[in-house]
Amino acid sequence: MPRHFAIVPAAGSGSRFGAGLPKQYLSLAGRPLIHHTLLALCRSPHIARVLVVLAPDDRHWAGHDWRDLGPKLETVYAGGATRAESVLAGLRALETSAADDDWVLVHDAARPCLSQAMLDALVDELAGDPVGGLLAVPVADTLKRQDDDGRVAATEPRDGLWQAQTPQMFRHAPLLAALEAAAAVTDEAGAIETLGLRPKLVRGDASNLKVTFPADLALAELILFARRER
Numbered sequence: 001m002p003r004h005f006a007i008v009p010a011a012g013s014g015s016r017f018g019a020g021l022p023k024q025y026l027s028l029a030g031r032p033l034i035h036h037t038l039l040a041l042c043r044s045p046h047i048a049r050v051l052v053v054l055a056p057d058d059r060h061w062a063g064h065d066w067r068d069l070g071p072k073l074e075t076v077y078a079g080g081a082t083r084a085e086s087v088l089a090g091l092r093a094l095e096t097s098a099a100d101d102d103w104v105l106v107h108d109a110a111r112p113c114l115s116q117a118m119l120d121a122l123v124d125e126l127a128g129d130p131v132g133g134l135l136a137v138p139v140a141d142t143l144k145r146q147d148d149d150g151r152v153a154a155t156e157p158r159d160g161l162w163q164a165q166t167p168q169m170f171r172h173a174p175l176l177a178a179l180e181a182a183a184a185v186t187d188e189a190g191a192i193e194t195l196g197l198r199p200k201l202v203r204g205d206a207s208n209l210k211v212t213f214p215a216d217l218a219l220a221e222l223i224l225f226a227r228r229e230r
């Protein structure tokens with residue numbers, strides 16, 4: 001039976017957020033943001049190991065206590081200049097222990113609201129899949145293309161368009177090969193697509209947001225508090 005490993009790229013600087021420290025260490029509901037992300041993965045019975053890819057010069061991780069996340073958690077200080085390079089470093093770190101067909105779930109450190117239900121849906125729907133896939137949500141809003149003056153140049157059809165989320169789940173060997181060969185991709189599915197393969201879209205929901213701008217942090221906190229009150 002293939003195992004499931006998680007890789008969490010956490011070597012970004014959070015430039016669009018613009019805080020004094022990388023956004024994964026900002027306080028969210030009383031914990032560093034990334035703690036919520038890792039808790040969702042570490043508590044899942046599907047996942048055998050959780051590898052966090054930190055920047056080589058990360059000064060924040062060691063200042064927190066992560067012991068409550070349990071024995072599945074590991075770190076590697078090997079992040080790169082791009083998200084794809086950080087994920088690649090994680091895949092290489094797993095190379096000696098992962099079999100070619102073991103599954104790897106890549107999940108952004110900056111998505112702290114992943115629910116167990118979404119994680120279960122991803123793992124269950126892809127269990128027998130030959131390619132793998134990703135959580136995603138259908139585009140809900142009308143799409144506008146802007147012109148050079150910041151005005152609407154066109155209204156674009158949204159039929160068949162989805163917004164990619166994470167986790168993105170692919171087998172270790174093809175994902176490693178795809179990322180090693182791909183020039184510039186912003187997600188794992190993009191790398192797998194360059195092999196001519198078609199990742200499966202597994203419907204997630206909007207609560208699995210990526211904290212990118214300051215307003216996202218407040219929204220993430222509301223989502224986490226609302227879950228606690230249920």
Ligand SMILES: Nc1ccn([C@@H]2O[C@H](COP(=O)(O)OP(=O)(O)OP(=O)(O)O)[C@@H](O)[C@H]2O)c(=O)n1
Pocket residue numbers: 008009010011012013014015016017023024053079080081082083084086087108109110111210211212
């Ligand atoms: N060189 C990089 C860049 C990004 N990431 C990680 O990839 C995820 C998604 O990236 P993004 O939201 O773009 O994070 P940042 O790069 O930190 O933000 P920004 O682009 O605003 O600088 C984050 O968990 C981030 O830490 C990474 O591991 N290594």
Ligand SMILES: C[C@](O)(CO)[C@H](O)COP(=O)(O)O
Pocket residue numbers: 083108163164165166186187188210
């Ligand atoms: C992987 C991702 O979160 C899917 O939406 C996204 O592509 C990351 O992109 P970013 O440019 O690093 O924010």
